[in-house]
Structures are given as C-alpha cells and as structure tokens.
Amino acid sequence: MRFDVVTLFPEMFEAARLGVTGKALDTGKASLKLWNPRDYTDDTHRTVDDRPYGGGPGMVMMVEPLKAALQEAKAAAPGSRVIYLTPQGQRFDQMAAREMAARDGMILLAGRYEGIDERLVDCCVDEEWSIGDYVLSGGELAAMVIMDAVTRLLPGVLGHEDSAQQDSYMNGLLDFPQYTRPDALEGREVPDVLLSGNHAAIGKWRLKQALGRTWLRRPDLLEQRELSEEEQRLLEEFIRTHQG
C-alpha cells in the first residue's frame, strides 16, 4: 500500500511512524511519501493561499501549488486515485476501509484554511471523503485516520491475524468488554468466564456482550445485520438479563 499525502504540515505525519502504521512502514507493507505544496511555489513568500473571491473570512488554498504537488505525486504513483478530505465527502467507515485496503495506493489531499479552490477539485480530485460531521483545522488528521484504518487491514500488519476480524465493525457489532491484570481491582472483578480457560464459553460470552452492547448503544448497526439463530438467542438472553 502506497500512501502519498499532499500537506502543508508534513511533520504531523511523524505520528504515522509510530505503532501499527509505523510497523507497516518499517516492514514495507506500506510506504508514505509527503508532498508539500509550499515546495511548488515560485515567490519569495512561498505563497499557497489567498483571500476568497466574493469576500468572507479566512483564506483559500490556491490551485497552482496544489496542482503541481499533485502532478508529481501522480507521476510517482500513477495508479493511485486522488482523495480530498472534506466534510462534504462520503462518510468514511469500516466498509470503505476494507475497499481501500484492496487498492495499491492512494493520494490523500489534506487541505487547510477555508478549503481549496474548487477548480482544483474539478480538475484533479477523484474522490471526496469525510471522517465525520465536524470541522477540523485541516485534512491531515482525517488523512491519518484513513491511513490507520486501512493499514490495520493489510495482510500481516496486525500481530494476530484475528485481531482485525475481531475489531468492531468487522463483524458489524461493537466490541465486547476487555479486561487484563489484576483480576480484582477495588472490588471490581474480571468476569469468571474469562478466567475459566474454556474458549468455547469465552467466545460465547464475548459474542453475547458484543450483541448486547450493540443493542444498547448502536441499535442502528443491528438493523443492518442479520443475526444467526444463536446470535438472536444470545441477544434475547442479554435483553432479558438487562431488563431484569
């Protein structure tokens, strides 16, 4: 997986060199190249933004530096589509992460200020994606969210192949509760089943907890997911217990 990122703040992506994404970069399962539009300016002030036509607050990123940076990125990654991070984009979710993880690469365009000149979107952007209905200071964090979610799904990246499968949303349910040492803490104990060594019972308990949590916190996810007979029975058990 090749990640190319067009950004005015390449130093933000030092964070991507830590943890899971850092391991993927170190082992060559992913690569990252940063392209700074400021390197494609020709004035002494290295200008990349200007005031918006029509007035209004803030600044807008100019076409030329962005276009020049994008053209170099495209030349280096010819098969990669250009993704612009923006609240106006499609909502990114686990299904989108799975689809993107199957690609060879992507060029992530991280805007700043009030956004980018629409003519750049028209000429050079293939897809627009949003990580949620809120306004960030720039697209860099959104780009790193997508990079992280996609990288976790690349073969061999996660230590335990099943981890990605167990991640929330991989099976359409919220995660079950996790516990670690000590087994008793301030009167709160780890559920006995998790200490039993009975893997079948543990798996059943975890599935029941995942179903129950999803029912309680994200019933919308349950509407999108068919339940097996066992899952339906476990959920009904959870609801009965929950309702006392």
Ligand SMILES: CN1CCN(C(=O)c2nonc2N)CC1
């Ligand atoms: C110019 N800049 C504005 C703020 N922004 C976002 O709020 C955002 N990006 O992706 N999902 C989001 N939400 C990125 C682009």
